[in-house]
Amino acid sequence: MSTGDVLDRLAAVIDSRRPGSGGDPEASYVARLLHKGPDAFLKKIGEEATEVVLAAKDADHGGDRQKLVNEVADLWFHSMVALSHYGLAPRDVAAELARREGTSGIEEKALRKAQRREAAGD
Ligand SMILES: N=c1c2ncn([C@@H]3O[C@H](COP(=O)(O)OP(=O)(O)OP(=O)(O)O)[C@@H](O)[C@H]3O)c2ncn1[C@@H]1O[C@H](COP(=O)(O)O)[C@@H](O)[C@H]1O
Numbered sequence: 161m162s163t164g165d166v167l168d169r170l171a172a173v174i175d176s177r178r179p180g181s182g183g184d185p186e187a188s189y190v191a192r193l194l195h196k197g198p199d200a201f202l203k204k205i206g207e208e209a210t211e212v213v214l215a216a217k218d219a220d221h222g223g224d225r226q227k228l229v230n231e232v233a234d235l236w237f238h239s240m241v242a243l244s245h246y247g248l249a250p251r252d253v254a255a256e257l258a259r260r261e262g263t264s265g266i267e268e269k270a271l272r273k274a275q276r277r278e279a280a281g282d
Pocket of ligand 1: 188
């Protein structure tokens with residue numbers, strides 16, 4: 161199973177639930193979230209991010225690693241609802257990750273610092 165295929169299929173379903181695309185808030189969780197607006201799904205993203213941290217800490221202490229997978233799935237899912245609301249898709253995130261491929265985070269951070277110093281005229 162390709163990770164990209166699953167994400168693309170889910171993104172298409174989420175897009176089909178958007179207001180104006182036929183999503184029914186009575187029958188669809190995604191349509192309900194999108195209908196409620198950003199505060200609803202952004203709150204879920206905050207909650208799910210916290211759940212990921214708690215599940216990871218549990219896993220550190222011998223807890224169930226599947227719980228961590230489940231919480232990351234919830235986080236990805238709700239983040240995808242947000243992407244859809246803003247007219248974005250997993251391919252946009254994949255393109256950004258591809259752009260970053262091969263650039264060390266340490267190198268990138270040093271470059272940013274140097275650019276900030278240059279902009280400040282130091
Ligand atoms: N991947 C998911 C998915 N992951 C999680 N969830 C829902 O996200 C909700 C939030 O999870 P919580 O653990 O916080 O549960 P909760 O306490 O019931 O949540 P709240 O009451 O706070 O909203 C739950 O109701 C889950 O069922 C999902 N709902 C839908 N999808 C996908 O979206 C598709 C479209 O869904 P509908 O729009 O509902 O048809 C589905 O076919 C799935 O592929």
